[in-house]
Amino acid sequence: MNNKKICVIGLGYIGLPTSAMFATHGCKVIGVDVNEKVVDALNRGEITIEEPYLDIMVQAAVRSGNLIADTKPHEANAFIIAVPTPITEEKRADMSYVIAAAETIVPYLRKGNIVILESTSPTGTVEKLLVPILEKSGLKIGEELYVGHSPERVLPGKILWELVNNNRIVGGINRISAEKIRDLYKIFVNGEIFLTTATTAEMCKLMENTFRDVNIALANELAKICENIGINAWEVIELANKHPRVNIHQPGPGVGGHCLAVDPWFIVEKNPDKAKIIELSRKTNDSMPQHVLNRVDEILSDIKGTKKVSILGITYKPNIDDMRESPIIELIDLIDERDDYEVSVYDPYVKNHRYQAKDLIDVAKNSDLILLAVHHNDFKNLPLSDMAKVMRNKNFFDTRNFINREEVEEKGFKYILLGESKSLHRETYLNEVIATI
Ligand code: SAJ
16 A cells, blocks of 8 residues: 555546546555536545546545545645647647646646656647646656646546556656656556656657557548549558568547647647648548538439438547547538538437437438447447338448448448449459459
């Protein structure tokens, strides 16, 4: 058991699990949030976000007396800032929550304390934004107050497992800060902890998500190219990835979430003349909802009057309830701007969307096209026959290569796949190739 007292600012997707983790490892944790509802719920042992097993862990932590919530910070040994860093309309990092969090802890800082920024931030945030605020405490930074950045790296849906087992980067404003922060995380982290400077740690975090975004952009570009030249991008990717050093990612209707669709812009913001591939990749991924709509236009070009599109899935990725930056929301907005379309959606994880149908049959009523937008496990076995019965035209547009083509066709649908030729059917194409050899 250890007797550390930790104050976590921000009780969201990262702050709450991190608080519960420290608390169930024997620390006294004060979780701080400006939202009273979140604070009250936590003090009752309840949570306001969805993440597997988090409810059980939080309940145990609160019952043990090790985790309490408040709207104000308390004195502690360590302060962890885990507040959002959203993006503005101008694609710049909105640092107002980080600034506010840093300012609220200043009166509570004491000699020997540690301050850690976990929020994903543009490079230079710790040294140029955080440190000047913390200096108001009168403490000598790096000697009396240890400061650094340790970015979260966990995947929504697997947060608890990844918090413990992922490797972690700790960037300090000096070596002693990094070492103190490492020792704190060692309380629950089983992965390796690597030490570096604060600015390097900030860039590592941004590049991890940028790496993924750029690779998805490459896959999306490939999808568009394959549609033009009459081959199947998914097949290209599967076969190319047989190479031991190639890992092309998956195309789709766009990239969402609060990380991949946001973080690359933080690099562009600080390096507009240099970050060319990064910016183009962002724009490529952002172009996908419009590209999907262009394909819908083609598929339904023969239909006169208002066309109805039924969208399956609106979250930013499968098997979670998170809709932040979801490209499907963008797609729905684009369809909304058109007078010739009607839209209905069904997502088992989402309750109150304005177009939400009550089930898979309801969403398909009078529809001209089923558009599989998110590959939730729930969509593995669709009631295709019953859906077909209530539809006006039986088109199935799979943007995730998720649904079995033969099964869909057997039920009388025309199957269209994102990243595949518009004109040539795959088998027909293969036959043609065989015939010409
Ligand atoms: N996507 C594709 N094609 C792919 C992979 C993903 O289109 O091949 C799309 C998804 O549909 C989704 C988006 O990308 O819309 C992002 O999903 P994701 O599962 O790749 O990542 P996130 O945003 O949920 O979490 C990422 C993770 N980063 C990396 O894997 C490098 C996670 O570890 C980070 O902690 C998180 O960002 C974060 O908070 O930064």
